Amino acid sequence: MYQVKLTELNYAEGARYLGYGTSTPDSTVMELMRECSAQICETAVPCFVYRIFPLEEEKDRLKLQGTACTLSGTSIREHLNNCHSAVLLCATLSSSIDRLIRKTEIQDMAKAVIMDAMAGVAVEQLCDKAEKMIKEQYEKSKTGYFTWRFGFGYGDLPLEEERMALRLLEAEKQIGVNLNESLIMFPRKTVACVIGISSEKLGAKKRNCLSCNMYERCSFRMRGERCGVS
Numbered sequence: 001m002y003q004v005k006l007t008e009l010n011y012a013e014g015a016r017y018l019g020y021g022t023s024t025p026d027s028t029v030m031e032l033m034r035e036c037s038a039q040i041c042e043t044a045v046p047c048f049v050y051r052i053f054p055l056e057e058e059k060d061r062l063k064l065q066g067t068a069c070t071l072s073g074t075s076i077r078e079h080l081n082n083c084h085s086a087v088l089l090c091a092t093l094s095s096s097i098d099r100l101i102r103k104t105e106i107q108d109m110a111k112a113v114i115m116d117a118m119a120g121v122a123v124e125q126l127c128d129k130a131e132k133m134i135k136e137q138y139e140k141s142k143t144g145y146f147t148w149r150f151g152f153g154y155g156d157l158p159l160e161e162e163r164m165a166l167r168l169l170e171a172e173k174q175i176g177v178n179l180n181e182s183l184i185m186f187p188r189k190t191v192a193c194v195i196g197i198s199s200e201k202l203g204a205k206k207r208n209c210l211s212c213n214m215y216e217r218c219s220f221r222m223r224g225e226r227c228g229v230s
Contacts, residue, residue: 001174004046004129009037009121017117032111036118040093043100044122048091048130049174052138052197055086064088069164071194075155079147083196087134089149090171091126092190093119101188123189131195138197147196159183162192 014033015025025033053064062071062080069088071080080086097119105112127149138144152162163179171177177190185192196202 001047001049002130002133004048004126004133006041006044006046006122006125009040009118009125011037013121013124014114014118017120018114029114032114033118036111036115039100040097040115040119040122043096044119045094045096046091046122046126046129047094047175048089048126049169049171050087050089050130050134051169052085052087053168055080055084062086064168067164067168069168070161072158072161073156076150076157076194079150079155080194080196082200082202083147083198085197087146087195087197088165088169088192089127089130089134089195090166090169090175090177090190090192091123091130092175092177092187093123093126095176095187097122097189098187119189123191127191127193134195143199144197145200145202147198147202149191149193149195151191151193157194165192165194 011030011033014037015023015029018025018029024030053067053069056063056065058070060072062077063069064071064086071077071086101112101115101119104115131146131149135144135146150157152165153159160183162183162185166172166177166179171192177185177187177192179185
């Protein structure tokens with residue numbers, strides 16, 4: 001288990017999460033964003049776990065060598081094309097942020113919306129820091145080229161396969177993350193994903209709206225915007 005320190009959150013990203021696009025929020029909203037950022041950074045216990053597994057082929061799917069964990073679907077196969085290994089990563093802001101958001105909802109619903117958006121920004125910043133640390137650790141012993149983070153449920157990678165990934169990471173024991181029967185992760189501000197590793201430079205690969213399982217109900221797309229990952 002690794003811990004990370006967050007000191008300030010990205011306000012531009014927070015505004016985008018709130019639906020402002022490239023517009024600047026007014027002074028009242030900006031002040032609330034600053035308050036939420038400070039509270040989140042003070043309250044969160046940002047941490048992550050990861051493991052690296054060699055990849056092997058098993059019929060029409062990829063498998064993490066030495067485990068029962070499979071990665072099904074065309075999109076993850078394309079994502080990991082020419083990769084010899086995969087990183088399983090799970091990162092969370094901790095249950096303290098769930099409690100903070102619930103408390104804010106009781107006191108001030110408008111602020112709670114901003115708190116939730118800024119917490120979303122925080123977990124992405126945590127993942128960025130985690131990814132940087134993983135790359136630095138890996139490159140101490142060998143050269144590797146990494147793909148971007150591919151989340152379970154994205155494209156046609158089944159969300160059901162997240163359960164085995166979390167077991168392999170001992171996520172509940174290590175960082176308090178678990179998955180309920182509806183496949184919802186708790187704490188809510190948690191991310192689990194796959195990152196490919198290749199021994200050769202990888203061609204440019206980009207996420208796109210059409211391959212996302214949120215395409216039909218994406219609030220960004222409905223506003224004519226993009227979430228920033230494509």
